[in-house]
Amino acid sequence: MKHYGFFRSSAAFRLRIALNLKGVAAEHVLVNFAKQEQFGDSYKSVNPQARVPSLLLDDGTVLIQSLAIIEWLDETHPNPPLLPKDAKGRARVRGLANLIACDIHPLNNISILNYLRDKLQVPEPARNEWYRHWIAQGFDALEALLADSKDTGKFCQGDAPGIADICLVPQVFNAQRYECPLGGYPTLMRVFDACMKLPAFDTAQPMKQPEAAFIK
Amino acid sequence: MKHYGFFRSSAAFRLRIALNLKGVAAEHVLVNFAKQEQFGDSYKSVNPQARVPSLLLDDGTVLIQSLAIIEWLDETHPNPPLLPKDAKGRARVRGLANLIACDIHPLNNISILNYLRDKLQVPEPARNEWYRHWIAQGFDALEALLADSKDTGKFCQGDAPGIADICLVPQVFNAQRYECPLGGYPTLMRVFDACMKLPAFDTAQPMKQPEAAFIK
Numbered sequence: 341m342k343h344y345g346f347f348r349s350s351a352a353f354r355l356r357i358a359l360n361l362k363g364v365a366a367e368h369v370l371v372n373f374a375k376q377e378q379f380g381d382s383y384k385s386v387n388p389q390a391r392v393p394s395l396l397l398d399d400g401t402v403l404i405q406s407l408a409i410i411e412w413l414d415e416t417h418p419n420p421p422l423l424p425k426d427a428k429g430r431a432r433v434r435g436l437a438n439l440i441a442c443d444i445h446p447l448n449n450i451s452i453l454n455y456l457r458d459k460l461q462v463p464e465p466a467r468n469e470w471y472r473h474w475i476a477q478g479f480d481a482l483e484a485l486l487a488d489s490k491d492t493g494k495f496c497q498g499d500a501p502g503i504a505d506i507c508l509v510p511q512v513f514n515a516q517r518y519e520c521p522l523g524g525y526p527t528l529m530r531v532f533d534a535c536m537k538l539p540a541f542d543t544a545q546p547m548k549q550p551e552a553a554f555i556k
Numbered sequence: 557m558k559h560y561g562f563f564r565s566s567a568a569f570r571l572r573i574a575l576n577l578k579g580v581a582a583e584h585v586l587v588n589f590a591k592q593e594q595f596g597d598s599y600k601s602v603n604p605q606a607r608v609p610s611l612l613l614d615d616g617t618v619l620i621q622s623l624a625i626i627e628w629l630d631e632t633h634p635n636p637p638l639l640p641k642d643a644k645g646r647a648r649v650r651g652l653a654n655l656i657a658c659d660i661h662p663l664n665n666i667s668i669l670n671y672l673r674d675k676l677q678v679p680e681p682a683r684n685e686w687y688r689h690w691i692a693q694g695f696d697a698l699e700a701l702l703a704d705s706k707d708t709g710k711f712c713q714g715d716a717p718g719i720a721d722i723c724l725v726p727q728v729f730n731a732q733r734y735e736c737p738l739g740g741y742p743t744l745m746r747v748f749d750a751c752m753k754l755p756a757f758d759t760a761q762p763m764k765q766p767e768a769a770f771i772k
Contacts, residue, residue: 388696388697388700388701388704389655389659389694389697389701390697391659397644401644403644403647403648403651404651404655404701405650405651405654405655405658407650407654407658408647408648408650408651408653408654409647409651411646411647411650412643412644412646412647412650415643415646416643427628427631427632428613428617428619428628430627430628430631431619431624431625431627431628432619432624434621434623434624434627434628435619435620435621435624435625437624438621438623438624438657439605439620439621441654441658442621442623442657442658442661442662443605443607443662443665445658446658446659446662446663447662447663447668449659451693452663455686455689456676459682459685459686459689460672460676460678460682460686462676466675466676469675470671470675470676473671473675477667478605480604481604481605481606484604485604485605485620488604
């Protein structure tokens with residue numbers, strides 16, 4: 341099994357956490373965004389969308405999109421589970437995960453930031469404000485949803501980490517990198533801290549990946 | 557069961573299709589975006605994220621995020637299934653769905669277009685170009701993924717409609733509304749046409765919703 345990723349990609353970070361939690365080994369293949377390798381023919385023959393992560397299975401099947409891959413991992417390697425057993429709990433966790441994966445993260449993707457810079461000539465301070473705006477808007481909602489629910493435990497859902505936590509942690513890393521104020525999110529940050537105590541999350545972080553040593 | 561939606565929302569459109577395919581009746585509650593009702597305290601007490609759709613269950617549970625709701629619907633009302641039975645097939649369908657739901661649709665959401673207009677003073681032609689850019693980039697990948705796979709049938713996966721088709725159709729509606737060139741996507745448009753022959757898709761379209769009669 342091969343995991344195509346890049347240390348700074350939040351979506352690849354999610355998959356690294358999930359693989360760690362499941363104890364599944366996958367060979368890491370670096371797609372070097374600093375060299376625009378994602379747009380090369382070699383990688384586009386793996387994933388025509390030119391994004392990471394992709395997971396190449398031993399039979400040659402390629403899976404794309406982090407959440408689709410993580411659901412596959414959860415179905416094929418059920419322990420420990422990353423989703424609750426009951427349908428309502430699963431809907432809650434998927435809802436929290438999608439709030440991040442659909443309504444925060446895509447707006448701050450590198451391709452969007454480059455478009456703002458190159459096509460729309462948006463200067464850096466306004467690009468940073470854009471970045472922080474979508475995080476604040478999403479985290480406001482997320483904090484309300486977490487703080488108001490009896491389903492929130494040590495983690496987003498109960499006392500074991502799952503798909504919502506897997507999306508939350510890389511998004512908090514992005515928020516910290518862009519110096520977003522996080523004081524208004526005590527529940528969210530409590531969950532983040534609990535996650536970061538687990539080696540599965542800690543060792544998946546960008547600066548602990550091999551390529552962090554030689555790529556800025 | 558109550559379905560909070562708005563006729564022009566693509567995410568609400570997805571849920572309308574899914575409810576139709578499942579034959580599940582839910583009372584439609586209009587959240588009038590033209591009056592900014594999504595930001596009112598009344599709706600924010602239902603969904604703090606101030607987006608549609610939301611699904612209020614009879615026990616008072618609120619589900620948010622279209623794909624999370626549709627997965628819940630598929631788990632609780634299994635027939636007809638909206639995902640294949642095998643894990644790889646499920647991963648493929650979820651990957652196609654997420655390509656649209658994460659990497660195309662959020663970039664063209666009304667809140668983003670308003671930000672471009674109001675905060676960044678991007679003029680209308682450049683906003684329209686932005687809109688078309690993300691659709692073209694996503695549809696290029698989607699066409700390659702659909703055209704190259706033996707799993708593609710009459711629909712995105714085989715010969716029955718599922719979650720990928722449910723995401724595709726509203727996105728094509730958006731593309732048509734913004735006059736995106738669609739000639740380069742024969743497979744994608746063939747699937748779209750097959751979907752639109754089904755009443756579940758046809759009757760869910762924006763202009764066939766009650767509020768289309770009185771809201772522009």
